[in-house]
Amino acid sequence: MRHSLLIVDDEEFVRNALVRALRNEDYDIRTADSPKAAWVALAERPADIVISDFKMPRMTGLELLQRVREEFPDTIRIMLTGHADTETVIDAVNNSEIYRFLTKPWNDDELKLVLRLAAAHLDSMRENRRLMELVTRQAALLEGIESRHPGITKVVRSQDGAVVIDEADLADLIPDPSS
Amino acid sequence: MGRILVIDDSDDVRGFMRDALVKDGHQVVEASLLQEGREWLLRNTADAVVVDVELPDGDGISLIPFVAASRPVTRVVVVTGHTSYEYAVRSLHAGAYDFIPKPIVRDDLCSAVRRAVEARDLEARNIELVSELADRVRTVNEVLSITREIGGSRDLAGVLDNSLDRAREFFGVEAGAIFLAKSDVLEVALAQGGPDAASLAKRVLPRGRGIVGWVMDKKRPLIVNDAVRDPRFDELVDGVIGGFVHSVLACPLMAKSEAIGVLALVNRRNGKFTRETRQAAETLSFSIAAAVENARINDKLAASQASLVEYNCSLERRVFERTGELRAANDRLASANHRLEETRDQMVRAEKMASIGGIAAGVAHEINNPIGFINSNLQTLKGYITDLKPIVEELREQCPPNAALQERIQKVDLDFVLGDIETLVRESEDGVRRVVKIVKDLKTYSRSDNGPPEDADLLVCIESALSLSRNETKYVADIVTELKPMPSIVCHPVQVTQVLVNLIVNAAHAIEGHGTIWVRTRVEGSDVVVDVADSGTGIAPENLAKIFDPFFTTKDPGKGTGLGLSLSYEIVERHSGEIRVTSRVGEGSTFSVRLPIAGPAVVETSESAA
Numbered sequence: 001m002r003h004s005l006l007i008v009d010d011e012e013f014v015r016n017a018l019v020r021a022l023r024n025e026d027y028d029i030r031t032a033d034s035p036k037a038a039w040v041a042l043a044e045r046p047a048d049i050v051i052s053d054f055k056m057p058r059m060t061g062l063e064l065l066q067r068v069r070e071e072f073p074d075t076i077r078i079m080l081t082g083h084a085d086t087e088t089v090i091d092a093v094n095n096s097e098i099y100r101f102l103t104k105p106w107n108d109d110e111l112k113l114v115l116r117l118a119a120a121h122l123d124s125m126r127e128n129r130r131l132m133e134l135v136t137r138q139a140a141l142l143e144g145i146e147s148r149h150p151g152i153t154k155v156v157r158s159q160d161g162a163v164v165i166d167e168a169d170l171a172d173l174i175p176d177p178s179s
Numbered sequence: 180m181g182r183i184l185v186i187d188d189s190d191d192v193r194g195f196m197r198d199a200l201v202k203d204g205h206q207v208v209e210a211s212l213l214q215e216g217r218e219w220l221l222r223n224t225a226d227a228v229v230v231d232v233e234l235p236d237g238d239g240i241s242l243i244p245f246v247a248a249s250r251p252v253t254r255v256v257v258v259t260g261h262t263s264y265e266y267a268v269r270s271l272h273a274g275a276y277d278f279i280p281k282p283i284v285r286d287d288l289c290s291a292v293r294r295a296v297e298a299r300d301l302e303a304r305n306i307e308l309v310s311e312l313a314d315r316v317r318t319v320n321e322v323l324s325i326t327r328e329i330g331g332s333r334d335l336a337g338v339l340d341n342s343l344d345r346a347r348e349f350f351g352v353e354a355g356a357i358f359l360a361k362s363d364v365l366e367v368a369l370a371q372g373g374p375d376a377a378s379l380a381k382r383v384l385p386r387g388r389g390i391v392g393w394v395m396d397k398k399r400p401l402i403v404n405d406a407v408r409d410p411r412f413d414e415l416v417d418g419v420i421g422g423f424v425h426s427v428l429a430c431p432l433m434a435k436s437e438a439i440g441v442l443a444l445v446n447r448r449n450g451k452f453t454r455e456t457r458q459a460a461e462t463l464s465f466s467i468a469a470a471v472e473n474a475r476i477n478d479k480l481a482a483s484q485a486s487l488v489e490y491n492c493s494l495e496r497r498v499f500e501r502t503g504e505l506r507a508a509n510d511r512l513a514s515a516n517h518r519l520e521e522t523r524d525q526m527v528r529a530e531k532m533a534s535i536g537g538i539a540a541g542v543a544h545e546i547n548n549p550i551g552f553i554n555s556n557l558q559t560l561k562g563y564i565t566d567l568k569p570i571v572e573e574l575r576e577q578c579p580p581n582a583a584l585q586e587r588i589q590k591v592d593l594d595f596v597l598g599d600i601e602t603l604v605r606e607s608e609d610g611v612r613r614v615v616k617i618v619k620d621l622k623t624y625s626r627s628d629n630g631p632p633e634d635a636d637l638l639v640c641i642e643s644a645l646s647l648s649r650n651e652t653k654y655v656a657d658i659v660t661e662l663k664p665m666p667s668i669v670c671h672p673v674q675v676t677q678v679l680v681n682l683i684v685n686a687a688h689a690i691e692g693h694g695t696i697w698v699r700t701r702v703e704g705s706d707v708v709v710d711v712a713d714s715g716t717g718i719a720p721e722n723l724a725k726i727f728d729p730f731f732t733t734k735d736p737g738k739g740t741g742l743g744l745s746l747s748y749e750i751v752e753r754h755s756g757e758i759r760v761t762s763r764v765g766e767g768s769t770f771s772v773r774l775p776i777a778g779p780a781v782v783e784t785s786e787s788a789a
Contacts, residue, residue, distance in 0.1 A: 017552035020559040055544055082547025104544075104551035105615055108558040 003119045004028040006047040008038040008064065009080070010056045014104075018051070021108040025115065035064040046072050049118050051102075054081035054088060062088070065096045074125070076118045080106060180204045181226030181296035186216040186242070187258070188235050192281075196229060196258075196288060203289045205296070213237045217245060225253050227276070227295035229288070232259035232266060243273040252302045254295035258283060311455075318459045321349050326466035335474030339369045342467050343442075347372060350456050352428075352444040356420045358384070358391055359432075359440035359471065365391070367419055368440065368471075379419055389413030391420070391441045394429040398438045400461050402452045403427045406445075420445045428452040430460045432468035442467055525752070546618050554611045561604050568597055613740070620742040632754075632778045635672035637707055638662055641698060644679030652687040652696060656713070661699040665707050669778025674750045678758075681743040682711040682770045688734060689715025689768060705776055706756075712769040718762040726760065747772075755780040 005027040009015050015031040022029060030047065032038035034056060041047075050068055052061035065077040079092050082104035092098045099121070100114050146153045156164040183205045187193040190211075197207045208225065210216035213236045216228065228246055230239040243255050254276035259266050267278045276298060277291040325345045339357050347355050354372030356379070358365050365386050370379040386392060393411045394401050403409045404426040406417065420427060420443040432440040442464045446452065571593075580588060645658060652658060679698075686696045694714035701708050718726060725731045727748040732741035751758045754774050762768035 011548050011552075013552045014548055017555040017559070021555050023559075024562075081544070082551060083544040104547035105554040105611070106551055108555050 001123075002026055002028050003048040003122065004045070005030070005115070006038060006041060006050045007031045008033075008035065008050065008052040008056075008061065010034060010053060014053070018111075021111060022115070025112055027115070035059040035061070038064060039067070042068065042072065042075075047075060048122055049076040049078065049115065051078045051080050054079060055083050062092055062096055065092070065098055069096055074122070076122055078102060078114065078118065080104060180293065181299070182206045182208065182224070183292055183296070184208045184210060184216055184219060184225040184228045186210040186213060186228065186234065186239070187231040188212065189231075192231070192258075192283065195283065195285075199285045199288055200229075200292055203293065205292065213239065213242060216242065220246065220250060220253075224250055226299045227254045227256060227292055229256045229258060229279075229292060232257055232270070240270050240273045240275070243270070243275050247274050252299050252306065254299050256288075256291045256295050258288075314455065318349075318455065319462070321345075322459050322462045322466070325349070325463060335471060335478065336369075338470045338474055339467070340371075342463065342470070343369055343371050346442070346444065346460070346463055350428075350444060350452075350460065352446055354420060355442070355444040357432075357440060357442050357467065358395075358419075360386065360395065360438070365395070365416070365440075370419055373420065373445075382419065384416050384419070389416030390427055390429055391416050391443055394431050394441050394443075395438045398431045398433060398436075400428070400430040400457055400464070402457055403429075404451050417443075426451050428457060428460055430457075430464035432464050432471060434468040434472045439468055439471060543618050543621070546614070550611060550614055550618070554608070554615075557604055557608050557611065561601075564600055564604065571597065617740050617742065620740060620746055630671070632669045632671055634667045635670050635675070636667050637665060637670075637675070637700065637709065637774075640672050640676045641679060641700070641709065643676045644683055645698070647676070647680050648683040648687065651684045655687050655690045655692075656694050656696045659695055659697045661697065663700050663702070665700060665702050666776055668707055668774055668776045670754055670774060671750075675754070675774070678747040678750050678772060679709065679711070681747045682772070685743060685770075686711055686713035686715060686768070688738065689713050689717070691716055694767075702776075703773070706773045707776060709772045709774075710769055711772075712767060714767045717764040717766055718760070718768055719764060723760065723762065727758075753779060 003026075005022070007015055007018050007029065008031070009018070010033055012033070015033070019029055019031065027049075030041055032041050035052075035058070038050070038052070042050075050065065052064050054061040056064075061079055061081065065079065068075055068077055077096060077098040078100045079096075079098050080102045081088065089101050092101055099118055102111065102114065142153050158164050180203070183200050185193055185196050185200070185207055186209075187196065188211050193209050193211065197209060200207050208219060208223070210219055213230075213234045216230065220228070228242065230242050232239040239257055239259075243257075246253050246255050255274070256277045256279060257270040257275040258279045258281060259270070260281040270278055276295045279287050279291055325342055328341060328345070343355050343357055347353070352372075354370075354376070356370040356373075356376075357368045359368040360366075361383075363386060365384045367379050367382040367384065370376040373379070387396060390401060390403055390406060390409065390411045390413070392413070403411070406412050406425065406427040417427065420429075426446045427443060428445075429441055429443040431438040432442060442460060444452070444460065575588075641660070641662065645652075645660075683696060683698070690696075690713055696714075697710065697712040699710040699712070701710075722731075722733065727744050728741075729745040730741035731745070732739040748758055751772055751774070755778075756772060756774040758773070759771045760768060761771075
């Protein structure tokens, strides 16, 4: 599945360079020249990853990413800035829970790597959530079975570890193939 | 009254005269003949002789020269029956004292004899007086000579010793002492002649006691014979004068109507002091007193002179000391001034750094943006070229260009362009890298991106720095490390490592051909010191002052930004440390970085944390 990427920077050449650098990576790339435009784009269609500059007119990248976090918690947030002082970094990490803090000038290879990791992180997060949901569903199912057939979900083991099967209950254990 | 020799051959006359003279209080010796009288006179003395002119054995007048020769003071009164003028003249010429005619009138006789005796007494007294006068003159001369000697001497002890010596000799006394008053006591200034005399000097005695005390108090000379029995005698005081005291002569030493002491002389046996001795002693006492006063004044003068000299010396010493102090103060001022200048230079430098840092921080974003896309674009361009180049090659092979295209290919020199384009990109990348480094270095000046300092192992920093700089050092220098174990220090390890990298890379750059770089560590008090030394070309003296200035470099363009040392200086400064350099042209340089183990001073950390 292609991941969607939103690049936010007020400088066109930076946006272009980033798009170029990522041309051969498998991303659905959109760009925005301001936090406002980014917000419009996200409202239209959420993005998997947002890369934002820090210093932009009217609103900082940090404020943008903070709002993104509130509105789209799943979106991976990356900061790319040429103005990397300690305070900004600490603020970014603590208040916006951003995924990575990259500095300008960036290294293309590093950028690609970070994005791949972010995408993988996102994927595993989603997979994790899917599995969680599966587990929850199955737990609910088991609960339903147990309520209908008390004791059926309990496994009895003998002293040597073998599972003890009660012949009488065997018929109940055979699941309905349709479920 | 007197002893009278009466010579007359007439018993009656003789008896008459004897009776008259005895009655007048005289002692009378009688002689009837001239010879008899002469003989008596040879053995005895008479105050006067009464002689008859006409005696059986000669002329009474002839006795006159005899008496004058043998008994000059004895007066001769001539008695005669001749009332002639001639006799009278003769006898008077011969030296007779008086002339009494016969018959003798009692009153005449008595008065003549009385006058003769008186004359004789006067004469005798005169002679005595003359001799006494001579004695006096001698005494006075002696005293004067002693006085002169006393006055001529400046040394009091010598004066006293000499005067007492002379006094004893002159007065013929056996022992003596000089006492001098000292505040409320009496001190024995000198004792001579007595037993243990030498040991008595400087002995301190109470005042007001003994004969000596009496003389002091009364300011009067005193002679005491058989002194031991005198009620004023005090063994403790007067005993000092000399052994078994028999008679004592004590004179006050008077100076300006004050008794300043006593001169005491003693006769231990039978000798008694006379009035004359007393007077001489008195005179001597005045001299001694004057001499003592003189000597005292001299002593005072000498003392004040000595204290003047002393004061002078101490003044000179103090001037010397003060000069020294002034010089020291001057030196301190000079060094303070020097420190001030250094501080000012540091402040100027720090100010320069800070403003550079501020500018850098401000423009970093602006520079980093274009650098960001230039750098990225260069990578992309490289990718494009990598993609395009084989395609172009292949196109040229597979579709040989027509003449017009061939011409254009030759015109742009396609082969060169294809070959150069990679170099161009590579060089551009290098340029970008340099710009990036400068911006990064400049930003280090800005103090905003420091975390709090932490405990770090300096040896780890050194190891990191050595491996980070390996590319620069491996072909030009052998690295010799002398690393001693040391405590961890509070610092920004990344920055410290950066400093060390700068120094090691500089050392490598200073080496022409192949050389050695030494990295040594040591602990000095509360500091650690890292030396980075090289066997390179050294730093020209005129450059030594400038090497820590930003953008100062002697390296080829592109090889150094001129920020490394200035940055290192800044970093070490921020660590409250010190960086020093010693260098000899042609021999190499040594950079010493001194860092406090305890880390940056508190002010510094709070400032950088703010």
